Amino acid sequence: MIGPEYAAALDPFTREAKELVRKSPPLDKMPQKITDLAVERVKWRSGRDMVVNFDIEAVRADIFSFYLTCQAIAAVSYPYSRESRLVSDATRETIKYRMYDLFKRGYEELCLEVVQRSFKFLQLERDDGAKLGNVEIPREDYFRLRDRRLAEDGVEIVDDRVLVQYIPKYAVRWTDLALLLKHRRVELTKLYLVNGWAVITPRELWDLFAGFISVKTEEYIASVYERFSDTGAPSKLLTDIGERIVSLLPPEIGLRERFARVPPGRLRPEFFPPCVKKALAGVGSGARNYAVTVLLTSFLSYARVSPSGRAVSRMADFIGDISVVRNEIAPLIFESAERCNPPLFKDQPQEKANIFYHLGFGMVLEPRLEDSGKSKWYRTPNCNKIAIATPALCDPDEFCKKIKNPLTYYYRQLAEHSRLRAGD
Amino acid sequence: MQLREATPEERLQFYKEEWNKRDLPDFILHTLSLREFGFDLDGTGPSHRYNQFMTVEQLADFLRNKAPYAAYASVALYEQPSMRKGWLKSELVFDVDAKDLPLKSCSCVGGAVCEQCLNEARQVAIQFAETMRSDLDLHNINFVFSGRGFHIRVTDESVMAFEQAERAQLVEYITGCVIPTDVTITLGYSRVFRGRVARTFERLDEQRLLQVHGMRNALAQQLVKERERVLTAIRAGRLSDLENYNGMGPKTFRNLLEFFIRLNSEFTDGKVTIDTKRILRLPSSLHSGVSMKCMLVRDMERFSIEEAAPKFVRERMQ
Numbered sequence: 038m039i040g041p042e043y044a045a046a047l048d049p050f051t052r053e054a055k056e057l058v059r060k061s062p063p064l065d066k067m068p069q070k071i072t073d074l075a076v077e078r079v080k081w082r083s084g085r086d087m088v089v090n091f092d093i094e095a096v097r098a099d100i101f102s103f104y105l106t107c108q109a110i111a112a113v114s115y116p117y118s119r120e121s122r123l124v125s126d127a128t129r130e131t132i133k134y135r136m137y138d139l140f141k142r143g144y145e146e147l148c149l150e151v152v153q154r155s156f157k158f159l160q161l162e163r164d165d166g167a168k169l170g171n172v173e174i175p176r177e178d179y180f181r182l183r184d185r186r187l188a189e190d191g192v193e194i195v196d197d198r199v200l201v202q203y204i205p206k207y208a209v210r211w212t213d214l215a216l217l218l219k220h221r222r223v224e225l226t227k228l229y230l231v232n233g234w235a236v237i238t239p240r241e242l243w244d245l246f247a248g249f250i251s252v253k254t255e256e257y258i259a260s261v262y263e264r265f266s267d268t269g270a271p272s273k274l275l276t277d278i279g280e281r282i283v284s285l286l287p288p289e290i291g292l293r294e295r296f297a298r299v300p301p302g303r304l305r306p307e308f309f310p311p312c313v314k315k316a317l318a319g320v321g322s323g324a325r326n327y328a329v330t331v332l333l334t335s336f337l338s339y340a341r342v343s344p345s346g347r348a349v350s351r352m353a354d355f356i357g358d359i360s361v362v363r364n365e366i367a368p369l370i371f372e373s374a375e376r377c378n379p380p381l382f383k384d385q386p387q388e389k390a391n392i393f394y395h396l397g398f399g400m401v402l403e404p405r406l407e408d409s410g411k412s413k414w415y416r417t418p419n420c421n422k423i424a425i426a427t428p429a430l431c432d433p434d435e436f437c438k439k440i441k442n443p444l445t446y447y448y449r450q451l452a453e454h455s456r457l458r459a460g461d
Numbered sequence: 462m463q464l465r466e467a468t469p470e471e472r473l474q475f476y477k478e479e480w481n482k483r484d485l486p487d488f489i490l491h492t493l494s495l496r497e498f499g500f501d502l503d504g505t506g507p508s509h510r511y512n513q514f515m516t517v518e519q520l521a522d523f524l525r526n527k528a529p530y531a532a533y534a535s536v537a538l539y540e541q542p543s544m545r546k547g548w549l550k551s552e553l554v555f556d557v558d559a560k561d562l563p564l565k566s567c568s569c570v571g572g573a574v575c576e577q578c579l580n581e582a583r584q585v586a587i588q589f590a591e592t593m594r595s596d597l598d599l600h601n602i603n604f605v606f607s608g609r610g611f612h613i614r615v616t617d618e619s620v621m622a623f624e625q626a627e628r629a630q631l632v633e634y635i636t637g638c639v640i641p642t643d644v645t646i647t648l649g650y651s652r653v654f655r656g657r658v659a660r661t662f663e664r665l666d667e668q669r670l671l672q673v674h675g676m677r678n679a680l681a682q683q684l685v686k687e688r689e690r691v692l693t694a695i696r697a698g699r700l701s702d703l704e705n706y707n708g709m710g711p712k713t714f715r716n717l718l719e720f721f722i723r724l725n726s727e728f729t730d731g732k733v734t735i736d737t738k739r740i741l742r743l744p745s746s747l748h749s750g751v752s753m754k755c756m757l758v759r760d761m762e763r764f765s766i767e768e769a770a771p772k773f774v775r776e777r778m779q
Binding site for chain 2 (some may be wrong): 039178185212234438
């Protein structure tokens with residue numbers, strides 16, 4: 038007998054999951070088994086590990102550990118970082134396998150019941166020709182869609198059991214895929230759209246739904262990160278679990294990241310994202326405060342000091358000399374403020390102290406290392422926030438499509454450059 | 462029809478005698494107090510921003526008193542339009558400007574437009590809207606003649622909450638600026654792509670074809686000479702037929718496809734679509750640069766720019 042709470046094993050954001058979380062033990066009373074599972078789940082490779090038994094205890098353990106993993110990553114990293122991506126990718130693979138497994142075992146209806154809470158969908162009737170609205174789907178398109186998907190997956194020889202996963206069977210409303218479109222996990226031009234419906238195969242249904250949960254996971258991590266930014270340092274248990282997860286990052290990625298990040302020092306303006314370049318060049322009156330005090334101050338300080346992957350609260354934990362702030366970071370910010378039209382400090386001289394406040398030194402004009410931590414060291418806003426706050430700054434290039442935070446743009450550009458140089 | 466700049470007196474005459482609140486489309490009238498209004502008072506640019514009107518009478522008073530060079534309203538609805546804060550949602554907009562069409566059969570240059578290129582912009586707007594209806598099931602599609610082209614303003618709730626990234630994907634889909642993985646699929650994006658490439662090729666001459674990297678004179682001449690055959694192949698999804706032409710190696714073929722998608726993308730200004738805080742020319746207002754009314758178009762098939770001529774222009778012609 039499968040209880041209704043099993044929906045949580047497929048979608049950890051369902052009301053059933055939230056109800057379980059509401060009744061979870063406090064963090065300091067969380068069983069060791071759960072905290073270990075929070076670390077283990079990001080390295081699951083085998084389907085046997087991913088599958089959740091139909092009993093309530095198994096579902097509870099799965100949900101508690103999922104939320105612990107997300108909160109732990111938010112405690113030690115920043116949104117859309119490689120660490121967050123590690124968790125969201127693992128979640129996607131887990132959900133996809135669970136869907137596949139349930140379909141295989143004859144629980145298709147259970148999966149569809151959970152899916153339809155997020156996506157409006159239809160089951161296509163093939164024998165007498167499926168119609169979407171007034172349009173009949175040509176039979177040859179079924180085969181072309183099947184073959185395209187087989188080719189994409191690199192599948193050449195298929196038996197009947199596998200083949201059925203590649204034959205169009207459902208249609209979902211394309212507008213329900215907005216979250217996936219927003220994060221470019223789905224490309225509109227790759228969907229087969231008729232009358233507002235995207236025709237998909239069972240395999241695509243698993244992919245889309247797992248991708249959807251993966252994006253929601255990333256957004257959840259971002260929301261927890263913001264909560265920690267507002268309320269102060271997260272608990273030690275979370276940072277400990279977070280550090281354990283970070284240590285699991287595949288070595289080749291770790292190597293690439295080290296290549297990119299070290300030495301935390303010389304800034305490479307050629308790899309800055311377009312919004313930062315615009316802000317550095319000076320902006321007009323409507324965008325000045327945001328461009329200088331919010332974006333440049335956080336971006337340049339984090340890019341220069343490069344503290345990612347560890348719990349970050351004070352700059353003094355990462356630098357030993359205040360000259361980094363006074364002689365390297367602050368002059369760049371101040372020069373950009375002067376380039377604004379009108380110059381920012383001309384009519385708002387108090388913004389100078391506000392910049393040091395945003396760097397975590399409190400409202401001072403001459404920061405000292407020991408002042409570090411007097412205020413919050415503000416983190417770099419995500420792209421969507423920048424686009425909403427100051428659309429004039431956001432002029433995305435091709436690379437911007439791959440990232441969601443200006444810092445990630447910078448780190449990835451550095452990483453790619455290092456990789457290319459290593460290739461030379 | 463001569464499209465010349467309106468004088469301050471003509472602007473005043475237009476707003477005092479001709480402008481009517483009934484010419485405001487419902488989709489603006491019903492959300493008037495949630496929109497930011499911007500004005501170009503003297504022809505130097507829309508620098509008078511952050512205006513909010515609680516009633517249409519307030520807007521009417523402003524227009525009659527100031528007779529602005531240009532009037533704009535935001536595509537976005539805000540909780541506090543006068544501060545541009547509390548973004549609620551935005552129309553989905555496509556801007557098809559006749560002066561910026563990448564291919565046109567007239568000889569307009571610079572910022573000039575004529576009836577011929579305006580008509581070509583109208584056809585492009587009709588195609589875009591057809592795809593939105595058939596593939597995306599969008600139905601609240603409004604056409605606005607902007608004075609130099611057309612704005613397509615979509616107010617379906619299902620897309621108004623979209624942010625920049627989703628809108629950018631819509632630009633790709635509607636313009637056909639991505640090469641599909643299988644161009645032969647009968648419906649969906651493959652059909653859109655074939656249609657857009659065919660439209661682009663239809664208007665290409667030899668000179669433009671020679672801009673394709675690796676394209677030789679003889680091949681360009683042959684493609685133009687056999688235009689109908691090429692168009693049939695494109696429409697049937699047999700793009701590989703083009704590879705069989707003498708002198709069309711795989712690289713040139715690839716360059717040709719990339720040339721097509723670049724031109725396809727230029728039929729609309731994608732920046733307008735993805736900007737959720739854009740201000741657009743207010744339907745019912747005067748486009749003083751060309752002395753034309755910016756107006757809602759109810760029947761795109763039969764629209765003629767003479768409908769957009771204000772009284773002072775008609776008098777001028779007499």
